[in-house]
Amino acid sequence: MSAINKVLFIAPRFHTNQIGIVKALLNEGVEVEFHVLIKGPTEDYAVLTPIKIEEGKFSRFLSKFLKTQKVNKYYAFPSFFEYFNTIKNFNADLIIIRDPGRFFSIVSTIIAKLLGIKICFYTQETLEIEAKNTFRYFFQKFYKTIFHAEWITPIGGTDTRIKKFLPFVVESRFDYLNETSAIEGYSSEKAVAVIGKFTARKRLIWALKLAQEFDCKIKIIGENTTKEHATVYQELLEYVEEHNLGDNVEFMCNLSHSRTLKELSCSNFFLLTARNEPASISVLESLSVGIPVICPLECGTSSYLTPEKTGYTYRQDDYDDLKNKFRRLLVHVSEDKKIRVECLNSSAENFSEQAYINKFNYIFKRE
Structure with a gap:
């Protein structure tokens, strides 16, 4: 058994579907931080105010060449050394990283590994995507193995070969x-x-x-x-x-x-x-x-x-x-x-x- 008293979330933004999850952990006595690249105008911060992480100079330089239609700053990432200290100072027991292919997520994963923090990847993919895409399956299995990580999803209602099902949280009203x-x-x-x-x-x-x-x-x-x-x-x-x-x-x-x-x-x-x-x-x-x-x-x-x-x-x-x-x-x-x-x-x-x-x-x- 492990003591998980501090959890750090890494995501492009604080989506509505994360509110109940954060609230559940806070009510359980877990200390939570949520790091994002973007803050939206209609987001709800009643439960927790996310910390906006600034894009690094090298990331802004690369963005001039990486023109993309992908949303929510897919290729953006912070200064490695500054962000290393930010994560180190929070001293999380567990880091939950949304969409590990994002550059922000890759930087966070490397830092967490260097600091010895338990890593968990989080994606919202249907069961069909994992079942039909063989390359994705083997890549995710490899990625999960080299970082000794867990992998969770709130989609599908059941565990898969790679991921464990962990539901969204919305309380009955x-x-x-x-x-x-x-x-x-x-x-x-x-x-x-x-x-x-x-x-x-x-x-x-x-x-x-x-x-x-x-x-x-x-x-x-x-x-x-x-x-x-x-x-x-x-x-x-x-x-x-x-x-x-x-x-x-x-x-x-x-x-x-x-x-x-x-x-x-x-x-x-x-x-x-x-x-x-x-x-x-x-x-x-x-x-x-x-x-x-x-x-x-x-x-x-x-x-x-x-x-x-x-x-x-x-x-x-x-x-x-x-x-x-x-x-x-x-x-x-x-x-x-x-x-x-x-x-x-x-x-x-x-x-x-x-x-x-x-x-x-x-x-x-x-x-």
Whole structure:
């Protein structure tokens, strides 16, 4: 057994899906630091404020030659010696490194190895990626071996040959259920909630088409902070006007995390229209406030659903399949008043703080 009292997270940014994990460790008495390269305008720092690590001079020089479409400063990294001292001063027992191929992650891994800190890699890949990509499998096995590291993933619901499953954390919110009288269940006056940045990949136009075809209410909770967001948002507004959907569709921009949860809790269900979504935390947040979900089968967090009990999945590029599942869930939530309790019970059992800590202690043999 090992004593893990201090944990350091390394990631490009402090994503919403890490909030519950950090909170669970803090409540367990573990000291946590979170190092990032980027701070976003809508991130929630109520639990912990991440430390922004500045990009080094050599990294800025290399960036002139490494032109890439990869997001979140994929090739950026800090000054090695300065960052060595930063990690050394925190004196972590465990370092959890997101996406080990990033330059920031590579530098962090080397420093952790030199300092003798236990290393754990963290990725959000589906089981299919590991199973089908032989090169990736052998590379990850080699990387894990040479650094004597653990490897965890919150995707898939089961351990793989390389990775151990460690769930996301989103606490059940029975208080939201009571505050909003959501236990009353389905109402034609309530909307279907859709959450996503105003980008092409989120495919929010599909939500508008469903509102039009089923004559139902849709509320789109989106982030509108960039030029791309503004462009897509304007296109959606024009579609609403062109098809006379003003009474069916409501847009809500740049809401706080707590306000988003409250909006979810008084919805009929949550709809995810995005394609290539690695791990939507909104799926889990919806279940945690008693709201069933419909999302693509290819979404990483679809594994947290119990089919036909807490939600439905559809083939991500098949609009007709989505339309069919949307119709079925509309009927389901209108007839089954127990579905919200099913969702809450599922969240308590599968991705609560206690579920996370139990598996964390098992993986890292923590006392």
